[in-house]
């Protein structure tokens with residue numbers, strides 16, 4: 001649905017925005033129109049309505065699971081609880097999952113789920129009933145399973161909901177040996193993997209850190225290389241935003257503004273994300289944080305002068321109306337779809353580097369992939385090799401010490417001897433994935449100077465990979 005506003009400005013639905021970016025990028029690929037149509041299409045849309053008891057009333061819940069692509073299985077993507085959920089939104093998010101998985105070489109098709117509810121309006125008991133009933137609906141239609149479709153957390157959901165999904169699945173499908181792989185983002189003792197909770201925010205940090213280390217890119221923006229001293233603004237203090245803010249702060253950046261739905265706080269000297277979170281937990285809001293100024297309107301935070309702006313809440317927060325006022329040099333899309341196509345054009349024309357969602361927030365699905373592999377292999381990462389590596393390292397060290405007659409310090413000994421734990425391997429895999437993907441996307445731009453922005457380059461990378469799968473699979477029957 002394309003609508004025209006009073007200012008004669010075209011606005012697009014979220015799914016249309018994704019299609020528009022896809023069409024722009026597909027011109028730089030060699031695929032015939034049939035393949036492009038197949039890549040673009042949402043393969044399966046499951047819209048459901050089901051009743052739940054809320055107090056003395058019966059409420060009918062609207063929910064979706066969209067499988068955008070089946071070129072690789074299982075399908076993969078989070079489940080969102082939000083009042084804004086609608087079919088178009090879930091289709092767009094599912095499509096982004098397809099391209100995201102392709103960019104970071106995670107062998108899944110794209111999917112997404114959404115329930116049109118505001119979780120704040122329900123008790124935990126009611127949320128459990130809603131989550132379990134939704135899972136049962138997915139089971140009924142074979143829309144969930146370790147080899148079929150594997151949900152994960154997204155906006156408004158987390159480890160608690162993933163546990164309920166797992167338990168419902170196991171109850172309805174008893175005896176499946178790989179059942180724990182039916183959902184990711186689970187707590188550790190239910191088959192989760194160390195590092196998934198922080199994975200998306202940490203991936204955002206790794207991706208932007210790598211960009212900031214590229215001298216030519218920083219020269220173009222008139223910024224020094226590195227993260228230290230960079231002024232950062234983060235919108236959304238949930239799972240993704242909080243962790244992104246924390247890693248930037250720990251690396252020496254100044255997190256000068258944090259934005260939430262009910263307010264925004266500013267401190268030119270930098271805010272400590274952990275302290276802000278404690279304050280929010282204690283008072284219910286980030287507002288009135290000691291030493292910080294409350295902004296008059298939360299959206300004003302998006303327009304403050306900064307080096308890196310990280311929208312990590314919801315889509316369409318920067319559009320044709322406010323994009324011209326955005327002063328950030330780099331926008332890191334931690335959320336899915338935070339910029340409209342109009343905003344993209346305005347910011348590109350201003351020379352802003354927009355690091356696109358489908359690359360930058362792929363850390364979550366990357367570590368979900370590690371969790372899924374762990375569930376299928378039924379063994380913790382590091383369990384087999386850690387002690388062997390440690391013993392070998394200690395032995396090598398003592399041979400070197402004997403040969404040189406010199407001793408290393410206890411601190412160095414501990415560091416060198418250390419065998420990799422699960423979390424070390426997960427972080428290493430995530431860092432490698434984000435760095436490799438950034439350079440792959442950037443290389444696409446270097447190889448083709450007609451590609452002017454990273455979003456288009458990322459789409460070209462994704463389209464080429466998904467296109468190759470479809471071409472090689474052939475057409476059934």
Ligand SMILES: NC(=O)C1=CN([C@@H]2O[C@H](COP(=O)(O)OP(=O)(O)OC[C@H]3O[C@@H](n4cnc5c(N)ncnc54)[C@H](O)[C@@H]3O)[C@@H](O)[C@H]2O)C=CC1
Nearest residue numbers: 154155156200236237238239240260261313335336361364
């Ligand atoms: N959780 C994950 O692993 C992944 C999440 N994402 C995307 O990241 C974004 C955030 O997701 P999560 O952090 O998981 O959600 P979350 O539910 O943990 O946190 C969202 C935060 O945004 C805040 N918020 C809501 N409206 C706002 C507004 N108007 N202004 C400022 N803040 C507002 C909420 O109060 C909440 O603190 C979503 O777009 C999601 O699709 C993307 C990849 C993976």
Ligand SMILES: O=C(O)CCC(=O)C(=O)O
Nearest residue numbers: 077078152154364365368
């Ligand atoms: O971890 C996953 O499987 C998917 C996370 C997600 O929903 C996203 O990347 O948007």
